Amino acid sequence: MLKPALEVPDLDVAWRDVEYCVVDVETTGLDLRRDTLISFGSVLVKSGRVHVSSCESFEIKPSRPISIGAMTVHGLREQDLDDAPELGQVTDRIVAQLDGRVLVAHAAWVERAFLTRPLRAARRRWKPAVVDTAALLRATGLAPSGTGYEPDIEVSAKHLGLCVHTPHQALGDALTTGEVFLALTTKLEQQQPGLTAHRLVAISDEHTLT
Template sequence: MREIVFDTETTGLDPRDDRVIELGCVELVNRFPTGRTLHFFINPQGRSVHPDAQAVHGISDADLADKPVFGEILKAFLDFIDGAKLVAHNANFDIGFINAELEGLDQPGIEPGRVVDTLAIARRKHPMGPNSLDALCRRYGIDNSHRTKHGALLDAELLAEVYIELAGGRQADFGLEIVAQGENGASQTDRIPIDLPPRPRPLPSRLSTAEREAHAALVDAIGEKALWHKFYGEILAEEQEIA
């Protein structure tokens, strides 16, 4: 299963008037980072960065003057996300801006059912919150000390780690609930089971007879008063009863 965790930075908060100025993407396969990323700073084509937005991400108009416009990075972006689910925190915001950019280039928008919202997952899993990206990093012990400003690629990398933890960590998942946006904007839940075949018979003991005898001799040499001698004797008695 291929997923792209992504984040955007923008000139402001309104996708009808503001533009995407930074885009960061991180590839996951079966919820493990592959090391592949995509990152662009983007010229907003005459739209100035709002001072409030600049205070959050630190990107100025001068920083973007020589950067490509969205149309110039479009193919690379579409190729990178092709066939993958898209994962974002407060996904309505980021998808709203991406779809506005796509619409301006006469491209079809990203379907809501293709999007996974980690904020919705976090709110279901931790209803008492807080569930900001920084709060989730603290909850899961993810180092975000280098996040002094918002940045699309940095935030996507942190979110990828958070998403893995929300999904149960790096352990096999046996029925993860994924919250995606429905067609009407409401959240919908999909269960994605991992189908593992049953083990036909128990695994044999990895200890040989010689190893068991050597360990018993070591315990005997330590002496009868050793605490583990008592427990080892109980284990041997149980094995003999089972046999």
């Protein structure tokens, strides 16, 4: 039996009047069908501000081996996660962060794909409104279009004069992404006074890699 679907907020309002959940995940690899989550980090954006007190972060016991490529990026080994909870044990914590909010992530196809599967296993329907900071970098002319590659979040943050928080750790990358999101959205708002959350999501869609 399906449980209630995760809600999407009303987007036909000023973008600052909507809540956003900025997410980053680490995984066993990038095979969207087989690899799984091993780390989740998120922070909420409310009223146009990052709320550090809302941070959520936890590691997850992998259900398959961690690839060498993934391990060299995030540094997490299987033995490091022996005492971590299994994915099914933390799904409610993920839902609590995402429900009723717009998903924000850098190269958001990764987070959306890896979060959809455990939510589906928990019988929670999820069709999120998404803002991709990589797409916003292209929309604002701060990253080139047509390259087939996503801009690096750390390089982008430094270019914007922002802090980089513990790279390649889920919570650190979520915090960096949240600050980049606010900088880019403020820039778009200057170009498009009255920017709504609906228009912000649309801009992201228009500049997302296909």
